[in-house]
Amino acid sequence: MTESPWGPAQDAIDTAVADAPETIADVVDQLTRVQSALDRLPNLFAENPVADFNTLYTTITRQILLRHEAGGFEDAAFLTLLDVEFATRYFDALRLWGARSPATPYAWSVLFRRYNDDDLRSLPCAAAGVNAHINYDLPFALVATWERLGYAASNSPQHRDYLRINEIFFRAIPGLRRRFLSAWQRRIDRINGNFDDWYQNFLVEFTRDRAWSRAQRIWPLRQDPGPLEAERSAMDHHTAALGQFLLSPFCSLLQ
Numbered sequence: 001m002t003e004s005p006w007g008p009a010q011d012a013i014d015t016a017v018a019d020a021p022e023t024i025a026d027v028v029d030q031l032t033r034v035q036s037a038l039d040r041l042p043n044l045f046a047e048n049p050v051a052d053f054n055t056l057y058t059t060i061t062r063q064i065l066l067r068h069e070a071g072g073f074e075d076a077a078f079l080t081l082l083d084v085e086f087a088t089r090y091f092d093a094l095r096l097w098g099a100r101s102p103a104t105p106y107a108w109s110v111l112f113r114r115y116n117d118d119d120l121r122s123l124p125c126a127a128a129g130v131n132a133h134i135n136y137d138l139p140f141a142l143v144a145t146w147e148r149l150g151y152a153a154s155n156s157p158q159h160r161d162y163l164r165i166n167e168i169f170f171r172a173i174p175g176l177r178r179r180f181l182s183a184w185q186r187r188i189d190r191i192n193g194n195f196d197d198w199y200q201n202f203l204v205e206f207t208r209d210r211a212w213s214r215a216q217r218i219w220p221l222r223q224d225p226g227p228l229e230a231e232r233s234a235m236d237h238h239t240a241a242l243g244q245f246l247l248s249p250f251c252s253l254l255q
Helices: 005-015 024-038 049-069 076-098 108-114 123-147 157-179 183-192 197-220 225-246 249-254
Strands: none
Touching: 005 024, 005 076, 024 049, 024 076, 049 123, 049 157, 049 197, 076 108, 076 123, 076 157, 108 123, 108 225, 123 197, 123 225, 157 197, 157 225, 197 225
């Protein structure tokens, strides 16, 4: 019998992603259930490629929820819907992969198909997941949010809230990154001081700014199926190529 795409975690993942989230709290709950399911996968060398990304994503989303509950966003409705639209695309990818659907984005397939690869390590896996989620999912999540709540221009309250998410990344990433490092990598990290934190913060800001710009480019195409699909397909393939590089032996040596 052919093994299920998610191996021993198949049923648990199917259950975890069955419902559509409606709030940020729902997203956190589903991410937590996905994490529990992913932890059933073979934990090779105490690392699990997809679970490593899910850990990072859950940590960031919990911090967004805390800030949201504290009234830390100008347009709470916008931030909530964007968070839900964003997460839904990740949950959809998990479900599609589990169903062996050809509709699974290539951007996610490059990571999912290697869930039990013992040559991979945590940091590049987390980076590959972030690549798929921000470079591919986020522009379409923004467009879906604008379709329901109205287009948000740059420097609007909604855009300012979007940029506030960068601050959460900046606070969380150093600790998450060091969690994924081996002992010798942590020693090098101490020697580097704040440099690694600086360039990774820069990459987060650059990548999320680029996602906003891509969403603005997609926006006029949203009701034109041909050009929209061409744009989606190009983004999917470009993001997948970057994901393959991040998971390559060469890139892993640099982490």
